[in-house]
Amino acid sequence: MILQAIGLMSGTSLDGLDICFAKFEKQESWSFEILKAETIPYPKNWEEKLRNSIQLSAEDLLELNSEYGFYLGELVNDFIKKNQLQNIDLIASHGHTVFHQPQKKFTLQIGDGRAIKLTTHLPVIYDFRTQDVLMGGNGAPLVPIGDEILFSQYDACLNLGGFSNISLKIKDQRIAFDIAPVNIVLNKLVQKFNKNFDDNGDLAKTGNINEELLSKLNSLDFYQQSHPKSLGIEWCNENIFPLFENIETLDILATFTEHASQQIANVINEYQLKNILFTGGGTYNTFLIDKIKAKTSAKIIIPNKDIIDYKEALIFAFMGILRWNNDINVLASATGSYADHSSGIMA
Known part of the structure; x- marks a missing residue:
């Protein structure tokens, strides 16, 4: 057929x-x-x-x-x-x-x-x-059916889009869930600099991590919930953006990139994944990718551009x-x- x-x-x-x-x-x-x-x-x-x-x-x-x-x-x-x-x-x-x-x-x-x-x-x-x-x-997430049938050679498939999500197989059962917001937050922040996205994470690199903000982000209830779970813009509007008041935008970018990398690495390490296919626009954010690599020993596989951009x-x-x-x-x-x-x- x-x-x-x-x-x-x-x-x-x-x-x-x-x-x-x-x-x-x-x-x-x-x-x-x-x-x-x-x-x-x-x-x-x-x-x-x-x-x-x-x-x-x-x-x-x-x-x-x-x-x-x-x-x-x-x-x-x-x-x-x-x-x-x-x-x-x-x-x-x-x-x-x-x-x-x-x-x-x-x-x-x-x-x-x-x-x-x-x-x-x-x-x-x-x-x-x-x-x-x-x-x-x-x-x-819905794409796990494709991960299961078309991309089964990887331990997990992780998409870095507006939100990061992952699908992986445990005991012959595929599970999947949203990990954390990524581009939906970063892209909104860089609009202040007349940009649509933070190319290679270059803006985030120039900011300083705000430890108090990082702690608040990492303490959000969502990260303690078990799967299945998913995120939406409404959740960000209620839980994420209000935390940014009175903080320099470059520092928010640096801190949120660190936060996303920590949450993603936590999941990779929790499930002891060995090789992971990364796709989605956030894959081009080399600053974010490098931060994730530094926090895990898993092999991060970045495929050709067509799969990065069009897998979903x-x-x-x-x-x-x-x-x-x-x-x-x-x-x-x-x-x-x-x-x-x-x-x-x-x-």
């Missing part, structure tokens, strides 16, 4: 839309090949719309859900035309997260899949998280393929729901 799919991923760090066109083949096991992939930066107006979406009224949010769906469809059409793509079986869209409160039984990723279908005239699978939340799960979009394409076949694409051991299941709405 050979199927080709486009995966769409918009992360919390708002650096753009990741589009990945990949071929998946199943013989005795699944294999994949990334055929074309691209990150399309959001124009300023879209970045602001998505960033402010959490503040919208219900009516305005419904309007944005449709508008963003049509916009995604247009971006996909441009991507298809530019790369002269053919034989596309389906599109799998993560959408853009506005709310994520699984403890209250809801999560919302906007970008109506029906609008994408109407624009592209291709089958679309979307809303991968809600079913899991309704089943008592965190609705996150690739896995959402794969989740779409699994849903298309009605195969399991969400692991209860990772999300905490009451059963493995096949999730995603088919448009």
Whole structure:
């Protein structure tokens, strides 16, 4: 069986839309090949719309859900035309997260899949998280199914995106959880310097670690909780950003980078991991990576650029393929729901 799919991923760090066109083949096991992939930066107006979406009224949010769906469809059409793509079986869209409160039984990723279908005239699978939340799960992380099937040669897969998350196998069961915020905090801080991200961690390097702030960050309840567990922007707004008052921004950057490295290394050491695949935009933050390496003896594997940048979009394409076949694409051991299941709405 050979199927080709486009995966769409918009992360919390708002650096753009990741589009990945990949071929998946199943013989005795699944294999994949990334055929074309691209990150399309959001124009300023879209970045602001998505960033402010959490503040919208219900009516305005419904309007944005449709508008963003049509916009995604247009971006996909441009991507298809530019790369002269053919034989596309389906599109799998993560959408853009506005709310994520699984403890209250809801999560919302906007970008109506029906609008994408109407624009592209291709089958679309979307809303991968809600079913899991309704089943008592965190609705996150979802990529462990891809780690389990496509990247099983590693002890663990660790993504450094808006939030850092990890998936690993213990006693034949794959577990996964969010570790700590990363780029969702760092990227917001560097906006004061008219930057979108801290290139190589160069700004953080110039700051001093504030021990009092570091202690407060490391003492947050989340880090004492057992898995499965996940984070959202609401948690950062309530627990992280208020701690930064009256501290120099460069010192916050230095301190938060140290904090993230400590929390990530703690998890690596706790599970005695030997080799870990690192992906996501934070992988380019060499200051952060060096700090993690200094705190653990594990081998940190940084793959080629396509895997670093597009692993999540690739896995959402794969989740779409699994849903298309009605195969399991969400692991209860990772999300905490009451059963493995096949999730995603088919448009």
